Amino acid sequence: MLISPASSLWALSLASSWVYNGVSAQTWCGKNYMITEPVTDPGGQFPISLTFAEPHLALRCGPAVKPYLPEDVDSHLTDPTFTSILLDTPVTFTNISGATVLSNASNSTSLSNLSLDVKVLLDGKTLTSGSVPLNTSKHTLPFSLSTLTPRTDAYNVTCIGLLPTGEQVLGSSLLTFLPEKPDGIGGVTKMDMRSGALLAKPPTGEDGPYEGIFPIGFYTQYGSYLATNLSISGVLKEQGCVHPVPDFDNVTVLDEVLDKMQEAGLWLMYDMRNTYQNSTSVTEQVNHIKSRPNLLLWYTADEPDGTSDPLNATALTKNLINTLDGGDGQGGAGYHPVSLVLNCENYFWSEYSNGADILLQDTYMIGNNVTFSNQWGTACTVDYGDCGCDNCKGSFADISTRMDEFYERAFIEGWELEKVVWTVPQGFGNDTYWTRFPTGEEWVVQSIVGINHGGLGVVSWDDPTPDDIKASASSLAKALTSGSSPLAAFILDPFTTFRQVTTQTGIDIGLWTLDGTTLMLAANMNYENATIEAAELGLGKGNDGFGGGLKKVFCSGVCDASDLKKSVIVLGSVSSGAFILA
Ligand SMILES: *[C@@H]1O[C@H](CO)[C@@H](O)[C@H](O)[C@H]1NC(C)=O
Ligand SMILES: *[C@@H]1O[C@H](CO)[C@@H](O)[C@H](O)[C@H]1NC(C)=O
Ligand SMILES: *[C@@H]1O[C@H](CO)[C@@H](O)[C@H](O)[C@H]1NC(C)=O
Ligand SMILES: *[C@@H]1O[C@H](CO)[C@@H](O)[C@H](O)[C@H]1NC(C)=O
């Protein structure tokens, strides 16, 4: 959310104020936005990668799961890639991190026929090795944890790739193998980087197996809502994950609210937005909260890029939290991951993202004029103004663009095996820039577009929200996580293959295929009917179109799959559907 001068963030945001002609200027995403202020260069843009004439190769490697625990030793016999090193071997013509020129190999007629001989070293000893194809993603090289000792300090991992032409590429990473959680830690959230899913035991604190979690829920107003009535947690049960918004002024009341959430089986995303730069306060809060079994993850900065917080603030806090939560505070994993949200399209992205395992983006494009600010009476451009959606065009594609850019930058930085991105659909309106609320159907479109572009969590700003958004969110949450074909079972499975397509007609589609069955998640981004044709997706056999095996498992709005012989599905205005194709 955007700060207002009355909010407690004001004091912290002084870092982004400066004096121009005696007038104090306030910025958002580094841009001046008051009509009295001049246009300036906001700075902080992500560098445009240099293009090369010759192909380059990079080698990225990292553990499939972080952290590993003693319970993982020799216990994944039916899933050997659980304990493996993931390898990416992008062949590229741009200057991505670690790119090495292929001068010799590029002479050979077909690069795709070459493979890389990879050795993964840990403490100088070979942990695993194997042949890895070029230009592949998430290739697995299993290893055994049994020769390693659990410890707080992450192990340094070095990956060396050798081509038959004699060329060598290097990659490095950290592998965390923590001791069994001590009594002071309530639960463990592992990140499965094969899919990006979070893995955790039941939030109630009862014993049970680790399961993949697809968090879907709301930033939930605390003082004015959650803390006012202890029965609210029961009401929120369906959404699975709650993100209370501070201040949590009374610890006794906070504990009661969190107890109720735990009883109701709700996951907690613990927010320290107003205090994340105060190490004393963070220490107190983390030590108080870390024993909760329903703690899913930490959340530090809320739009630090908007307020131009110090560039090292998010990383410093992540390391502090990590130290208090069983990690080494130097990049290794702790017992829970750390998240934050960025609001700007392109402002010191790497610096702020550096402080997150899970990065959220909040692109709010409903009900605001994204090119002319109704608040400040100025145009919004790449170097001026604030319209509530930074560098947006005012369509749902702003969300997919933002998700894709975040992924692309993570890839350029070599972070694609380390970080995941979640999405924040707009669930508010009638507020500053946003003249109206989204409808429930628009809320679902925003969410599905985010999921189709890699979003592995959906946390909406904010609850309380209108009834139709609440109803739509519950019904999407149910489809994702329960029923006979929960969508999350496809999305979170490490063996799913994924494809995203945007049709000519403006429908954003995600296709997850697992064991010959495909989940299709489709969102119509138009305010009129639009159709999906089987042929356009490369689905269906011959004249069979989608075939007889299509099953509708979720619909928001109008989803007409009655005329499958024509191989066409009609989605109504801003309607969305989920279909299983056998
Ligand atoms: C490629 O990018 C790195 C930073 O990631 C930089 O140090 C290097 O100079 C760049 N190489 C070229 C040829 O531009
Ligand atoms: C590959 O081609 C480059 C010039 O493009 C040349 O310098 C190099 O010697 C060649 N290498 C081999 C192994 O032929
Ligand atoms: C690549 O390998 C395949 C099978 O090993 C072979 O049929 C093909 O001719 C090779 N292509 C080139 C360009 O070397
Ligand atoms: C590598 O794979 C990407 C897609 O994953 C593709 O776009 C690119 O063309 C491939 N590069 C080469 C050199 O084959």
Ligand SMILES: *[C@@H]1O[C@H](CO)[C@@H](O)[C@H](O)[C@H]1NC(C)=O
């Ligand atoms: C890992 O490597 C870094 C940088 O080379 C070094 O500072 C650190 O001590 C190493 N950590 C361990 C646990 O060996």
Ligand SMILES: *[C@@H]1O[C@H](CO)[C@@H](O)[C@H](O)[C@H]1NC(C)=O
């Ligand atoms: C390229 O191949 C030549 C001849 O085999 C070899 O001497 C040279 O070291 C290779 N270059 C690289 C960068 O590996």
Ligand SMILES: *[C@@H]1O[C@H](CO)[C@@H](O)[C@H](O)[C@H]1NC(C)=O
């Ligand atoms: C916190 O709330 C409890 C329960 O409502 C109350 O008894 C207590 O006085 C409050 N503590 C403070 C410091 O306000």
Ligand SMILES: *[C@@H]1O[C@H](CO)[C@@H](O)[C@H](O)[C@H]1NC(C)=O
């Ligand atoms: C930091 O947090 C501590 C503990 O809550 C508090 O006493 C202190 O006043 C805070 N410092 C600042 C500068 O807000």
Ligand SMILES: *[C@@H]1O[C@H](CO)[C@@H](O)[C@H](O)[C@H]1NC(C)=O
């Ligand atoms: C973080 O950055 C600030 C400048 O914004 C600097 O004053 C401070 O020393 C840095 N802290 C650390 C630990 O590097």
Ligand SMILES: *[C@@H]1O[C@H](CO)[C@@H](O)[C@H](O)[C@H]1NC(C)=O
């Ligand atoms: C945004 O505001 C400008 C200036 O008032 C207006 O010309 C434009 O039509 C508005 N755009 C939208 C999408 O409402």
Ligand SMILES: *[C@@H]1O[C@H](CO)[C@@H](O)[C@H](O)[C@H]1NC(C)=O
């Ligand atoms: C919109 O906000 C105004 C001012 O906060 C409030 O008076 C009004 O009731 C709100 N309307 C709706 C539909 O929420």
Ligand SMILES: *[C@@H]1O[C@H](CO)[C@@H](O)[C@H](O)[C@H]1NC(C)=O
């Ligand atoms: C939109 O599609 C629905 C379902 O097929 C259909 O009932 C309706 O008539 C269509 N509306 C328009 C305007 O074409």
